[in-house]
Amino acid sequence: MSVSDAYGFRDVHQSVIHFMRKTISIIFGLLFVLFAAVQYNDPDPEVWVPIYGLAAIACFMAYGGVGRWWFFVGMAIMYVVAATYQWPPVFEGFLFSEVGMRSMNIEMAREAGGLAICAVIMGVLAVLVRQPIRR
DSSP states (O other), X not given: OOHHHHTTHHHHHHHHHHHHHHHHHHHHHHHHHHHXXXXXXXXXXXXXXXXXXXXXXXXXXXXXXXXXXXXXHHHHHHHHHHHHHHSOSSOOOOOTTOSSOSOHHHHXXXXXXXXXXXXXXXXXXXXXXXXXXXX
16 A cells, blocks of 8 residues: 555545546536537537537536546547647737637638647646546
């Protein structure tokens, strides 16, 4: 028995990992559902609703403990590639103070930012799901 087992640190670590996985996955799962819902007025909702919908489903899979770490890594890679492809030729900022689309570069930057958020969360979930949880 190691010192960490004797003092219960391993159990505390497992509890923290479990809590983080559950919390992050439910918060971002609901957030991605919201992201998908507000795409109704986008010029191409048939593209963006499934993108955010898949991210939400992946988060709910992590919440339920269904997904494997490599699935989330694959999702993260997919979102990174998409964000890189979507990045505007000239970055003009995100301009969150404006609801409308002032230029195509701002719209592309917003879309790339949303994809980057998906990529980061999928990466975090891959790490959290990789940690085994003792029951």
